[in-house]
Amino acid sequence: MKFTYYPGCSSEATGRHLDESTRAVFPELGIEVEDIEDWNCCGASVGHIGGGPLPQLALNARNLANAKKRGNEHVFTSCAACYLNTHRNNLAIRDNEKKRQAAAEILKAGGEEPYEGDLKVHHAMEVLVNFVGMDKVKERVTNPLKGLKVAGWVGCQTVRPFAETDDGGHYDTYEDPHFLDDITEACGAEAVDYKPKTNCCGGSVAVMKPEKTLHLMKLLLEEAEKAGADVISTPCPLCQTNLEMYQEAINKKYGTNFNIPVVFPQQLMAVAFGMDPVKDAALHRNTIRAEKLEKMAKK
Amino acid sequence: MTFVERRGTMAQDGPHSQTIAVIGGGIAGLTAALEAAETGYDVILIEKEPALGGRVTRLNRYFPKFCHPTCGLEINYQRLRKNPRVKVLTMHEVVAVDGEKGNYTITAKKLPRFVNEKCTACGECGKVCETEIDDPYNYGMSKVKAARLPHEHAWPMRYVIDPVVKGTDDQKRIEEACKYGAVDFSEEEEEVTINAGAIVWATGWRPYDARKLETYHYDSSPDIINNVEMERLANHDGPTGGKVVRPSNGEPAKKVALIQCAGSRDVNHLPYCSMICCLASLKHAAYVLEQYEDAEVHMYYIDIRAHDKMQTFYERLKVDPRLKFIKSKPAEIGLGEDGRPYVKGERTIDRELYCESYDLVVLATGMEPEAKGVDIKGDVVKDEDGFVLALEGEDGGQFSCGVAAGPFDVALSTMSGTAAALKAIQAVGAR
């Protein structure tokens, strides 16, 4: 099945390993990935402040208009923020007369046809749950990750505020989502009981003033340690980067010595599918190397 | 010393039946049935449980009088015993209703009791029965023999046997133990139809499933219970013989949190206010304060809704310094490191964020109508929330009362039950 794919800015930087593993894994599961032509930034969680609500709409309208040209009904992205913005603006254009007109005018200014909001925007995880299904993932596993203990950390925007809505495909719950553990189990690894699975890392606030949000990430790491996890698995590029890069700062501030790898479920799948640890799983891009996982990878 | 005098037997049925069917044997249904019968009408009272009394028979006390529901029920059962006009069908679950005024057909599922009317409640079957089941009377907070009297005040006073023993050695033992030929394992679930000229819906309510309140982690600890379970906990014939203790370890529950609007007033759950919860929780506070000198009770609320005459009741309890009122809808409840449940949120009056541990947390879960899933046709409607209402202005023959009609307390249920009796009488033709 063909999906239009929105890589998002992080795919070319801090989230490269997410992008690479996604591109490697999804076709294996029957999802053909076609990029949006000349995609741009979604505005993330600050665009409406930096530029204003309508400029933020402009960014997304352009992406959607370009996505439409691909001719696929479905669009997906692996980035939580990209998903949130694209999805929300898509709904706004579809349901809100004022927004639809604004979008049309904006697109016109760019020489584009009006866009009516008729595309369906999904998160990569929703695609796995609603379009692929765990059975298919299991089938594809050739290298089960026996003995790997994984803490499934969903984070926030991947499920909130859409996972329980019709437009979110009802693919899981806000407070106690299980899709991440399902993927872990499907890969033959062990999903440990991870209480703060939907806790927030601080998001962009963590980037701009880490000192204020370190305590949030400390708790995430503590709980993972308590649960005896070898790795933390998260679908969100910002979560992954934050939790990875601030571990040292946390150790410094709290006198701890955390060194827990944070990986993407796509990376787990790539390894479990017996694919190339570097080319497909991009494990070399984790600054805290997931050694145990790397060992399991088929050379 | 009571006497029964035989009065007119059941009127001949068929088209234009004058019989009134009351669906549900809780306080509202009992009231409707008895008031109609005592006015001289034939009534069929249909109850799905093995005994009457519904929710109220499981309550410890009523607010605001702190009297025991069984007190009023006893009178109602006396009235019932003395009144041959009321025919009681227990273990009959109504599944569909069709027809029109004067001629309704009610389809009910008759569940096997495995005990017939020859039962004397001697208790021999219970003695020999080895299988135990979760006691439905105690909402599964305790075990009970599979062959049992539903509870000490059960009416009819007759045993019931859980299907699990069918085909086991227990079945043989039970059959042998009964001297009165009252045990009958050949009973099968069957569908029966009942004809009536008017119908009163008194199907009542069930507590809103606390598991749906994901942030309150009801399943994470036995010390997080709901309000109906609290009633059992405080009841002399409940799982703890009336001691309010921590279900997890039997220790005294002295520090208790009462959480209002657990499901109610929430567009994600029950949009309406369930009306009884605030007052029930005040009552629960009293249970704890009564039992422990050094009790500490915190009531988390959005609004304390002491309706009609209840304000005085609220004022009375307010003066106890051991009872604190915290205006806050807790954001999170769960099992803490110390093995005790914690409650977390924002205190709205001073905007303090809190996270406090308790011995026991009671969720004031709201009321959800039981009529859901029943296929009702004709002159009655079910609203979005599942409450049953007679069509407005229509001259129909179906009516509702008690919590089947809306979130009512007991006083409103008996009131609407009596009113429904009149409407039903008018429908079958007042004489």
Next chain:
Amino acid sequence: MSDDIKIGIYLCEGCGIAEAVNMDELEQAVANQYQVAKCQRHAAFCSDEGRAVIEKDVKDGEVNRVLVAACSHRVMTDRFNFDGAATVRANLREQVAWTQPPQDEDTQAFAKDNVLMGIAQARTCDLPEPHENVVKSEKILVVGGGISGLTAALEAARAGHEVTLVEKTDQLGGWTRKWSKLIPSRPPYRGLIDNPIEDIIKAVEENDKITVMLNTLVSKTSGEPGEFSVTLSQGGNETEDVFGSIVVATGWRMPDDMTPYEKYGLGKIGNVISGVDFEEVLKNGLEHEGKKLNTIAIIIPCESEAMPYTSGVADRIAIKQAIQVMDADPSAMVYVLHDNLRAHGQAEELYREAQEKGVVFMKAMVKSASEGPELVIDDLLLGREATLTGLDAVVVQTGMMPNSTNPDLPMAEKGNEFLCDDVNPRVPITINGQPAGDGDEVKAEAAGDGEEASAVTPDCDPENPPLPGGPILNLQYRQGPHIPILYNGFIDSHYICFPYETRRTGIYVCGAVRKPMTTAEAKEDAAGAVLKAKQAINLVKESRATHPRVGDLSYPHFGLDICTKCRRCTVECPFGAIDENEEGYPKLNPSRCRRCGTCMGACPVRTISFKNYSPNMVAEMIEAVEQPDPFDEKPRIMVFACENDAYPALDMAGINRREINKYMRFIPVRCLGSVTLMWVSHALEKGYDGVMLMGCKSGDDYQCHFVKGSAIAKERIGKVEETLRNLMLEPERVSFEEVSIADSKRVVELLDQFGEQIKGIGLNPFKGF
């Protein structure tokens, strides 16, 4: 009569009785008693075969009194019921087999005594015969032309009754006429509805079963259900009419005392108006004194500081009015100031509607009000004091005070003390200054009462009753003209379980005089009251009792030959069923009677009795119990247990197989109010070592099903000391316990404690004499 009494004893061996009791021994002990015609045994008399045995004996005329010695009378009631033969029960199961060690001599004695008591009871009770009073009218009188009264009239007419609706003012509709819009009472529970009052009035006026009388007051009511003769005074000229039953729907009024609302500026500051007056403004499109209102604060007074009557009605009305303002003018600014916003039940939806429309709700305390109007408030959620300025008007929701009395009428000359529930009914009774009654015996007992002169609680001072004004029906009852009230001035009833049962049989109350309620609730309530009114007529038609002993045919008979006119019965009857005739003798109104027997318990010369329940019967039962030889050191204690709560609790102790003190013997009574002190003294004279009374809770939250029975019993027992002193016995030999039906554990403990107490005192010296 007594010689052709043929008692059949049916000793049941089922449910463990035969295992616990030696049946042969028991049969020998009871079979040859006086007037016992037959004694049979069966494995289970409740079985069809068992019943057949008894039925045959009755049919063959071999027995005319049936004594079933088996389970408690609370079970198998319909099985053990035989035409033409009074049936009594002896409790061998719950009380003996299930609570006593098997095959023990004390168990045997227990069983035997229970059967002997049964024999005594069977011998002394008879099938009741209905009284002759006939229903003279099936017409229903509805008092009050507001929404409750109008609905009641229509419902009664629909139920086939002629109705007379009296309204004291010159028009129907009451308060509801004033309301601009009403709160929706059906899904979706949002969107205010038009006031249907005009249509309702029209429907009433056009209904040929309903006679409307305006400007009319009830100047006198006498008689009883089925034949209330009522004098109606329409603008001075009086007419008489007879009614089967009465529905009182007199509604509510503004609080008599409005001073609590002055702090909000009501009645003091311009443009501060009551919620009631605001309805007018809403009708005139927000026009008030020539000015269009736009910025309005609506205050819901915090009850603890204001009146106890707003109770959620005010809250919902405040929301309704706020919505109306927004509907009339979307630019309006409306603030609702509340403590706890009681939008309970489906009104939550109305609350949401108001917010959607822009109404601002504030949890705030009003500290003061000043000209402008301006309000200084304490905004509890912002945690700061603020001043609300620029208000065009302030609306204050006032309370609803029940019209349990008619404020326009002067206070009744006498009988006001009966208006209040917690009044002690045993006020000293005097006839033109002289203590009532003759005969020393009475004086002896009455003496105690004299000292009780001050037992009337202050707020029930007859000179100055809790509610001002005159009676609504002006009942020509011995107990005064009022329908008794409970706290807060609402009409007294078991308002949770049996909300319509007032203390005046055949008179049912609905609407805001019963409890604060909205229009929609009042309509529902009216239907309920009408059902009871219809029911009362149908029951008295057959000379049957109304709630709670519904269907009972027995009623008290007065042996006037030895009556001393002490009037205790006429004063103590909780339902005002007994009047006094010209010579001062008690005159029963049987259809008012609830058959509790409080009069029987009150009578010092015990000349009041029922066919199946009498002082003599219980006295015989007391005597029937065998007193063991003093040297056996085995006490006997008589327990009079209320059959509605205490006795069931004892049964449940049995059901739970809890061991009951083996020295106790039990007699169930209709109500503790029916217990005469004579039984107590009689028991002690006969050698019982102690007597215990088990009754229901009394007081404001009373649980007695006959309202005052247990309270009165408590009173009486307070006086027993005197009697005991005369007998030279220790007062501790008599005890009174309030027991609830849920006390199946506690009763057992109470009995043991009392048993110990008696042991401590020692056996009754009268034993053996």
Next chain:
Amino acid sequence: MTAVPTPSRTYDLSFARWVRENVEGGDKLNMCMQCGMCSGSCPNGQEMDNGPRKLFMMVRAGLKDEVLSSSTLWECTSCYRCYVRCPRGIPVTTIVQHLAALAAKEGYAPKNKVENYFFSKAFWWSAESFGKTDERLVTMKYFFSFGFGEGIRKALDNLKIALGMIKAGRMHIGLPHTIKNKSQLKAMIAKAKELEQKG
């Protein structure tokens, strides 16, 4: 867009009504029943002066200045807990974020030296000029918006992290990534800003 009214008196509803009309999600704000679920659920609540619940009450009370200078606007991590938990279905996160946007527009943010504001500006600068966010440049620009010295300090703090990222190939050296059709995007954003002004 009409100018933001400044209430003349306490509880003047002009500001509240303006928010209702002009702020995304504002039409739901008045549904708040002050239960505290949102503020209690906030992961960053302890950093906030008021929290959403009190902030909403302040909007109703017409406390415009206090609302728009509230730290609550800038501490939101946009985790959407409050949003999905609100028993009145109020899009809390959306409202808070757009009140922040309003505060920025009305000049409250720069005045109060709000980090989030500077970050957003830096972020937007990148998005607008390249069509993509270049995390290097965004962070740098953000750091230096606090003045040169502060910029250097912050930059050094993060040097080690940056190096790690570069090593892992997650931060590139050289020119920023850009979209092909920058002019188109510029035209569209210009239009958007114009519409934004018109309201």
